[in-house]
Amino acid sequence: MHSLRFIAQTSSNGVLERDFVVGEVTGVLWSPVSGSGHAPLVLMGHGGGLHKKTPGLMARARDAVTRWGFTVVAIDAPGHGDRPRTAEDEQARADLQQALAAGETERFESISVRYSASLAERAVPEWQATLDALQDLPEIGTEAPIGYGGGMSLGTAIGIPLTAVEPRITAAIFGGGFFAHQALIEAARRITVPVQFLLPWDEEYVDRGTVLALFDAFSSKDKTLLANPGTHRRMRWVGVDDEFLVRHLGPAGASAA
Incomplete structure (x- = not known):
């Protein structure tokens, strides 16, 4: 089992940001500069072609730290960010760009689903190994409640199978922008924790009906669907339940009480 090694550290506006590696996985941990130990830990996934420090993800992470006192972690998906790309990664990216440019919808969907x-098959065990390593840190430990803070597209395509097999995750936020293939629907059926699902109503790449079928598949008794007008990359969220994670994980300090 790989241990976590910090490789860089900065702080600003009350948020401590630490880059780390666990084996070959590159990640970043945000936490309060001063705060109680064993605060809720939120996992955040990034979208396809992006990375762990994408501006939108960083903004959400820093907000969770400053507003709720959470600790937030993000890692680069395989072939993304600071991770090297395999031949499969390079070929899939090239094929996706070619299919999209040619307007080959069915081919684009087939490649996207497969890739x-x-x-997800590679990333799920990496997330689990990262969690193991984080729980070895005294400020996190095994007492900290854990939630999945989502991410559209790839962040959810990885987050759903992760949540389906990882009992340490007790609440999750997912979002649309990906193809809901059968294996993903089967994974959703195994999820019983509270779920908030965000759907861009005018998503131009993905059939809305398949995403609604995915939401329907969640076995959670507490699940909420929020749909706003907008496309894959142009979305202004209104009415989001900002207190979803704090309601289910508790505020910082509650787990240590």
Whole structure:
């Protein structure tokens, strides 16, 4: 089992940001500069073609730290960010760009489904190994409640199978922008924790009906669907339940009480 090694550290506006590696996985941990130990830990996934420090993800992470006192972690998916790309990664990216440019919808969907499933198969054990390593840190430990803070597209294509097999995750936020293939629907059926699902109503790449079928598949008794007008990359969220994670994980300090 790989241990976690910090490789860089900065702080600003009350947020401590530490880059780390666990084996070959590159990640970043955000936490309060001063705060109680064993605060809730939120896992955040990034979208396809992006990375762990994408501006939108960083903004959400820093907000969770400053507003709720959470600790937040993000890692680069295989072939993303600071991770090297395999031949499969390079070929899939090239094929996706070619299919999209040619307007080959069915081919684009087929490649996307196959590649995202491959990424999830590789990323789920990496997330679990990262969690193991984080729980060895005294400020986190095994007492900290854990939630999945989502991420559209790839962040959810990985987050759903992760949540389906990882009992340490007790609440999750997912979002649309990906193809809901059968394996993903089967994974959703195994999820019983509270779920908040965000759907771009005018998503231009993905059939809305398949995403609604995915939401329907969650076995959670507490699940909420929020749909706003907008496309894959142009979305302004209104009415989001900002207190979803704090309600289910508790505020910082509650787990240590």
